[in-house]
Amino acid sequence: MEAQVSKKLTLTQQCQRMVEYEVARIYDFFLRAPRSAQEFMLELQRESHIEYLTNGLNHLGPSFRVLDANRPWICYWILHSIALLGDSVDAELETRAIDFLNRCQDPDGGYGGGPGQLPHLATTYAAVNSLVTLGSHIALSSINRHKLYTFLLKTKQPSGGFRMHDQGEIDVRACYTAISVASILNILDDELVQNVGNYILSCQTFEGGIAGEPGSEAHGGYTFCGLATMILINEVHRLDLRSLVEWVVFRQAGLECGFQGRTNKLVDGCYSFWQGGVCSLLQRLSLDIDEQSVQPDAQEVGSSFDGLSTGAGTSQKVNFNDIGYEFIKKRPSSQPLFNSLALQQYILLCAQVPEGGLRDKPGKPKDYYHTCYCLSGLSLCQYSMSMEDSPPVPRAVTGPYSNLLEPIHPLYNVVFERSIEALDFFRGK
Numbered sequence: 001m002e003a004q005v006s007k008k009l010t011l012t013q014q015c016q017r018m019v020e021y022e023v024a025r026i027y028d029f030f031l032r033a034p035r036s037a038q039e040f041m042l043e044l045q046r047e048s049h050i051e052y053l054t055n056g057l058n059h060l061g062p063s064f065r066v067l068d069a070n071r072p073w074i075c076y077w078i079l080h081s082i083a084l085l086g087d088s089v090d091a092e093l094e095t096r097a098i099d100f101l102n103r104c105q106d107p108d109g110g111y112g113g114g115p116g117q118l119p120h121l122a123t124t125y126a127a128v129n130s131l132v133t134l135g136s137h138i139a140l141s142s143i144n145r146h147k148l149y150t151f152l153l154k155t156k157q158p159s160g161g162f163r164m165h166d167q168g169e170i171d172v173r174a175c176y177t178a179i180s181v182a183s184i185l186n187i188l189d190d191e192l193v194q195n196v197g198n199y200i201l202s203c204q205t206f207e208g209g210i211a212g213e214p215g216s217e218a219h220g221g222y223t224f225c226g227l228a229t230m231i232l233i234n235e236v237h238r239l240d241l242r243s244l245v246e247w248v249v250f251r252q253a254g255l256e257c258g259f260q261g262r263t264n265k266l267v268d269g270c271y272s273f274w275q276g277g278v279c280s281l282l283q284r285l286s287l288d289i290d291e292q293s294v295q296p297d298a299q300e301v302g303s304s305f306d307g308l309s310t311g312a313g314t315s316q317k318v319n320f321n322d323i324g325y326e327f328i329k330k331r332p333s334s335q336p337l338f339n340s341l342a343l344q345q346y347i348l349l350c351a352q353v354p355e356g357g358l359r360d361k362p363g364k365p366k367d368y369y370h371t372c373y374c375l376s377g378l379s380l381c382q383y384s385m386s387m388e389d390s391p392p393v394p395r396a397v398t399g400p401y402s403n404l405l406e407p408i409h410p411l412y413n414v415v416f417e418r419s420i421e422a423l424d425f426f427r428g429k
């Protein structure tokens, strides 16, 4: 009887078995295939992806009712994916996108999910990142920064957290989206930063990862948001970085070596960015992690990462708006914290749909969200072994070197060059 009960599989275990079977089938086919077929399977189908994405943007008009409260997100996922693929939209589509996002901008600041909808932090982040990705003077100057700052202050809570929207939920996503847009727009100040670090700290769990809110389970999406926020407000040393490293390195899992979002859950292509992003940020923090290892109390003292302030125990006034620039100057440790080649194989063989678009895992349909975050993760992998200013060496890129994507700024997840252009543009404001 006991033996029978123990053989019963939970739903997650049953799904895990089905995915394992499907993944084993794909890898078996790949390993037995002739070299030319293997090369094809590992090729990024750039043209098909661009076609799938451009079609999506063309259909984002008023008749596009699916995900109606999410249209700035669809814009961001598509525009960012196209930019990662080294392409851009034509002038007419660009003008339509700017006009549409402008109609989502609330007269009192921030962006809603569609024209006339309540401003929301998540769609504000998506709209700002879309406009930064478009990058033109018209796109960047369409953002009303003064009103946006007022909106951010309205969402700010005394606990340090932010509310997603008027009467909305308070969580780590809200902190990240608020701080990220304030940072790239050069409007981040002491008032917005006040107590944010305490809130994020209260969400780091016993496992080492970060949860959406205090008392919840550590999750890759929130861990990226929490870690990026702590870096942007110059308080990353307050996290327990060693336990964060230990948590994230074990999230690359399964036969397929993709990332899972949380312990004992299934691998999913989108975590290539959320968890891959955590690894990539931590790779640039290796000195701070070493410091915590030799001096466990470094967390408590006012140290912050080098290049911005002095060492432990001293507190020097930092210009928050310089952090986006300074962080990427930090030399990453030469080795990534995860198996980059195996993750690239997962993305290309299992998450890529050769006809265009990327997905969570075999058996799931493609969508713009997974296309965006699988490609963002693939880009992180490709550049994970390269030093500043040098292109990746061929052995760092799985498949042909023509698979190479544009690099991203790991704190904002916009194409690197556009992020610097936007930082320069708003610095002068």
Ligand SMILES: CC(C)=CCC/C(C)=C/CC/C(C)=C/COP(=O)(O)OP(=O)(O)O
Residues within 6 Å of the ligand: 122, 125, 173, 176, 177, 219, 220, 221, 222, 225, 260, 261, 262, 265, 266, 268, 274
């Ligand atoms: C910038 C921004 C808005 C970031 C959002 C970050 C993000 C992806 C958060 C994850 C949310 C969450 C708890 C998903 C769990 O879904 P699930 O239970 O279906 O998936 P799982 O089994 O993989 O955990």
Ligand SMILES: [Zn+2]
Residues within 6 Å of the ligand: 268, 269, 270, 271, 360, 370
């Ligand atoms: Zn996913």
